[in-house]
Amino acid sequence: MKKKQTVTIYDVAREANVSMATVSRVVNNNHNVKPETESKVLEVVKKLNYRPNDVARGLASKKTTTIGVIIPNVTNSYFASLARGIDDIAEMYNYNIILTNSDGDHKKEMKVLNTLYSKQVDGIIFMGNELLDSVRTELISERIPVVLAGSVDPQKQFASVNIDYQKAVYTQATKLIEQGNRKIAFVTGGLNIPINREYRLKGYLDALATADIEFDDSLVFDVSNINYENGYQLKDKLLSAGATAAIVSNDRAAAGIINSMNDSGIVVPDEFEVTTSDNTELTKMMRPTISTITQPLYDIGAVSMRLLTKMMKNEEVVEKNILLPFGVDYRNSTK
CATH class of the missing domain: 3.40.50.2300 (Response regulator)
Structure with missing residues (x-):
């Protein structure tokens, strides 16, 4: 089977008879382009089935709009609820998520961290029962924003969202x-x-x-x-x-x-x-x-992602260690 040839931004520019900068502005929703030119470029994009290369675009801008999320157990509904809140807010702010499962294993945590770094993620949300010194050192050394979701840091080096x-x-x-x-x-x-x-x-x-x-x-x-x-x-x-x-x-x-x-x-x-x-x-x-x-699990995930977006954009963050309200539901296992 013949391998499909990749369509590049150069191919679109040549077909539409415009500059590559114009194509870039159109696909990035920069409306500083004449309507008739924008329409022509979009037609060519559709015709050639052009897909912007996010990795290349990230290398150029030094931003990949990609977030790494580390979960200790993807089958646990506790962490699944957190992840859903993260995903909804990420979509709202046009970030993509790379979800990784560490199995609560510290060696695997280091491995997935290095995988996320190789993909040049803009930030990381960490979920886990414990933040070991080796993982802490790795998170600090990379110098990208980190938020702990449902995980505590007694040293308060990292931003976090939890209950009390x-x-x-x-x-x-x-x-x-x-x-x-x-x-x-x-x-x-x-x-x-x-x-x-x-x-x-x-x-x-x-x-x-x-x-x-x-x-x-x-x-x-x-x-x-x-x-x-x-x-x-x-x-x-x-x-x-x-x-x-x-x-x-x-x-x-x-x-x-x-x-x-x-x-x-x-x-x-x-x-x-x-x-x-x-x-x-x-x-x-x-x-x-x-x-x-x-626990407001969805909210913990959502607030964690919103906090991370602020940190990635260097916006003012009033409180980096956020405690959300909790309740106690008294059911039939207590009198």
């Missing part, structure tokens, strides 16, 4: 205390991760201190690979620690705890209460439905 995770967990714990729970477990996916150690755990501790409840470290469960199976296996440890409720940082682990309790004849929420963090579809599909923090 510390206050959210404080709200959850306070509600459980008000319902008579004095032994509340805190189940998290790794205390080495800043979002858990610096924000969620502090919210839990603040709520205990406010209620004058002594902290019991046996009620903190640090689960490195937090998932449904590991949540299911936690039941005996939770009960042995005397817990009557659990705050869980992962919806699947929360579902595992609930099913394990119910399978053992322990009724949720009458005998054990569970509340979780991400408000994925699973929280509504479970029986009982799971009480959860509600």
Whole structure:
């Protein structure tokens, strides 16, 4: 099969009998061209099926109008909702998105970063549970705008859009205390991760201190690979620690705890209460439905993209670390 020959801007200019600069103005919607000339050029563009070369155009202008987005898990509805907000605002401001999946693997994060740099992206939106020093150094060295979406940076070197995770967990714990729970477990996916150690755990501790409840470290469960199976296996440890409720940082682990309790004849929420963090579809599909923090996921993505557009255009940014409102939806896994 004969390879299709690429049509260039020179071919269009020659066919329309105009300069290449005129063709460039027409295809870039610069209306500083006579209407009859613009019409003639557009006819030739259509006739030859000309497609502007974005890469070449980016090399010339040093702008590619392309954004790199790094997601740890594209199958997770939490990150999918964030990505949708990013995409809608990117389209509004005429930016293209290159979506990459890191699988939450730090080596792969470095690999996709280098891939995005090779494509000369104008900015990056990073989503991930943790920002390692190696990734931080790489992001800083490239000197292009970066926004963290749903990811925290305790050092505040990068712009970010989140909710107040510390206050959210404080709200959850306070509600459980008000319902008579004095032994509340805190189940998290790794205390080495800043979002858990610096924000969620502090919210839990603040709520205990406010209620004058002594902290019991046996009620903190640090689960490195937090998932449904590991949540299911936690039941005996939770009960042995005397817990009557659990705050869980992962919806699947929360579902595992609930099913394990119910399978053992322990009724949720009458005998054990569970509340979780991400408000994925699973929280509504479970029986009982799971009480959860509600995050404006679409808005986090949308605001992140808008913030990035301002940074890329060197517009004034009043606040680089934005906290959006959150809620707590009390469903049937709590009393």
